[in-house]
Amino acid sequence: MSETDFLLALEGVTVSFDGFKAVDGLNLYVDKGEMRVIIGPNGAGKTTVLDLICGRTRIADGSIKFKNQEITGRKEQDIVRLGIGRKFQTPTIYEDLTAFENLELSLPRGRSVAGALFWKRTDEVIERVREIARMIFLEDLLDRRAETLSHGQKQWLEIGMLLIQDPELLMLDEPVAGMSVSERERTAELLKEIIKNRSVIVIEHDMKFVESIASRVTVMHQGKVLAEGDMNTIQANPKVKEVYLGH
Amino acid sequence: MSAKSSPTALARVRSPDLIAFLALAVLILIVLPLSLDIFRLNLVGKYLTYAFAAVGLVLCWGKTGILSLGQGIFFGLGGYCMAAFLKLEASSVANTKIQSTPGIPDFMDWNQITALPVFWVPFRSLTFSLIAVIVVPTLLAFIIGTAMFKRRVGGVYFAIITQAIASVLTILIVGRQGYTGGINGITDLRTLLGWDIRTDHAKYVLYFVCCILLLASMLIARFVSASKLGRILVAVRDKEERVRFSGYDVANIKIFVFCFACALAAVGGAMFALQIGFMSPSFVGIVPSIEMVIFCAVGGRNSIVGAVFGTLLVNWAKTMFSEDFPQLWLFAMGGLFIAVVLAFPGGLAGLVTEQIMPRLRLRKRPALMPIAAASERVAHTLPAAAE
Numbered sequence: 001m002s003e004t005d006f007l008l009a010l011e012g013v014t015v016s017f018d019g020f021k022a023v024d025g026l027n028l029y030v031d032k033g034e035m036r037v038i039i040g041p042n043g044a045g046k047t048t049v050l051d052l053i054c055g056r057t058r059i060a061d062g063s064i065k066f067k068n069q070e071i072t073g074r075k076e077q078d079i080v081r082l083g084i085g086r087k088f089q090t091p092t093i094y095e096d097l098t099a100f101e102n103l104e105l106s107l108p109r110g111r112s113v114a115g116a117l118f119w120k121r122t123d124e125v126i127e128r129v130r131e132i133a134r135m136i137f138l139e140d141l142l143d144r145r146a147e148t149l150s151h152g153q154k155q156w157l158e159i160g161m162l163l164i165q166d167p168e169l170l171m172l173d174e175p176v177a178g179m180s181v182s183e184r185e186r187t188a189e190l191l192k193e194i195i196k197n198r199s200v201i202v203i204e205h206d207m208k209f210v211e212s213i214a215s216r217v218t219v220m221h222q223g224k225v226l227a228e229g230d231m232n233t234i235q236a237n238p239k240v241k242e243v244y245l246g247h
Numbered sequence: 248m249s250a251k252s253s254p255t256a257l258a259r260v261r262s263p264d265l266i267a268f269l270a271l272a273v274l275i276l277i278v279l280p281l282s283l284d285i286f287r288l289n290l291v292g293k294y295l296t297y298a299f300a301a302v303g304l305v306l307c308w309g310k311t312g313i314l315s316l317g318q319g320i321f322f323g324l325g326g327y328c329m330a331a332f333l334k335l336e337a338s339s340v341a342n343t344k345i346q347s348t349p350g351i352p353d354f355m356d357w358n359q360i361t362a363l364p365v366f367w368v369p370f371r372s373l374t375f376s377l378i379a380v381i382v383v384p385t386l387l388a389f390i391i392g393t394a395m396f397k398r399r400v401g402g403v404y405f406a407i408i409t410q411a412i413a414s415v416l417t418i419l420i421v422g423r424q425g426y427t428g429g430i431n432g433i434t435d436l437r438t439l440l441g442w443d444i445r446t447d448h449a450k451y452v453l454y455f456v457c458c459i460l461l462l463a464s465m466l467i468a469r470f471v472s473a474s475k476l477g478r479i480l481v482a483v484r485d486k487e488e489r490v491r492f493s494g495y496d497v498a499n500i501k502i503f504v505f506c507f508a509c510a511l512a513a514v515g516g517a518m519f520a521l522q523i524g525f526m527s528p529s530f531v532g533i534v535p536s537i538e539m540v541i542f543c544a545v546g547g548r549n550s551i552v553g554a555v556f557g558t559l560l561v562n563w564a565k566t567m568f569s570e571d572f573p574q575l576w577l578f579a580m581g582g583l584f585i586a587v588v589l590a591f592p593g594g595l596a597g598l599v600t601e602q603i604m605p606r607l608r609l610r611k612r613p614a615l616m617p618i619a620a621a622s623e624r625v626a627h628t629l630p631a632a633a634e
Contacts, residue, residue, distance in 0.1 A: 077494050
């Protein structure tokens, strides 16, 4: 694959599970500072694409470059350390720890065994955690065990755990799933805040939410890109209407 | 810890685990030595050697969720390394002049071995032996851990593999009689650098050495579990994948905690050999390994102090019970394990922190208010209940 200026470039990416091609020759390019939304019907391969980028699933063929570095075959934690953060579909947080500890563990420092053993909770650490907590509306709940947070708060906490890593590329899998209307609005607000200094890939089904945040939309269908463009173009596209927006 | 955490430290001083730790120290250092004869105290000393393994399991199993059914391997290897030194000292030419090859351990002579095997030679040195007590079992734990955790083998598969290794090691020890002493183990250990370890005085001294080492191990374990690493261990248990996607190498963390637990078990094994005067494969295999897990579960797999109390209690019950009803003990122990897992997953410590403490606290609330207020700012530490 050639040199690329894109922050993230997927070319000819293919993966199959037991002969079924979940992702088939996919090309996807994400610019620095871009907010990209991936939509598509169930089983289109959206989540698989995120799994491939973050190293959770190995690609069968193709190339994934981040900052012009090939990242296929690298370990998950190494990809994270390069600056790619991933939020899962269901809130994936440490239930037995407090919100503060959840955020503290996500700080990109003291990640070795020795570093964690002799970790000091300095004022700087506390300040950084509080700063992120303010952004994700959890400032007053830092002492709560994460298990006791509401569903929406758990989603925010996980977003906060990614933010504190300060990744260049943030990948969010259905960040508003299961949220109430007011929580959705606050999340959209939060995402607009987050995107300022980084690139974001969001998978989302909620079209209203997509409209409120998207600059560029990629529509996936059966493991391939069906269409790509701004929201208006996508909504006018007859193929997209047929397989996804339809009704 | 910064100055910010001083209110937390204050809260910790009043925390139940410190009180329990001090109570344990008073019990094993003062109460038991004053109230038991040396035979019984020596038995308690034996129980305490198992407690090393139980403390290790708290971190490895309770905190991190890695169930090892093979801690006997490491307890045994530590014990065998210690016993090897003691055996060589007991097998001086003068002591063994009736053998066909004087100067080698008796079991080797019985097995027609005529020269000390090469891997036995370094155990003539006490320094080497003491280092080997820690290094040999930890190295094996490192190899097992690396092989398993780097390939993401975990959960029940890990438990079964460790159990299989425990079984394999027992068979190996029994089968290679000439090198290991076989099923009888290494017996008739007499002196440590000329100091007779069989006397009552020596048994007292070794008992206190064992207590001090155990209390020190508990403090180190406490240090690990109170550090950020301790919180990562809990995080690995809850959401391993998330830890990986927070940029940590989960395999390294698991390897560390497994090795740590195994090193502790090994120290226990060495103290066993010193206090009891022999080491045999019956402390290596599946049964002792599972017993160690039961001690830990009964005491509370999340509580370092609880695990030690659990070990003492179960072993005391075992001794009492099996003196009168030897054939019933295994059933009683199995029943106890099932009861604990089903009814009190937190074990004794969980019973105290979840059932008894809240009731006491309810009554004492006004007195505790100032501490609560002081620690409010930095209250995001490990919840005391988790200890």
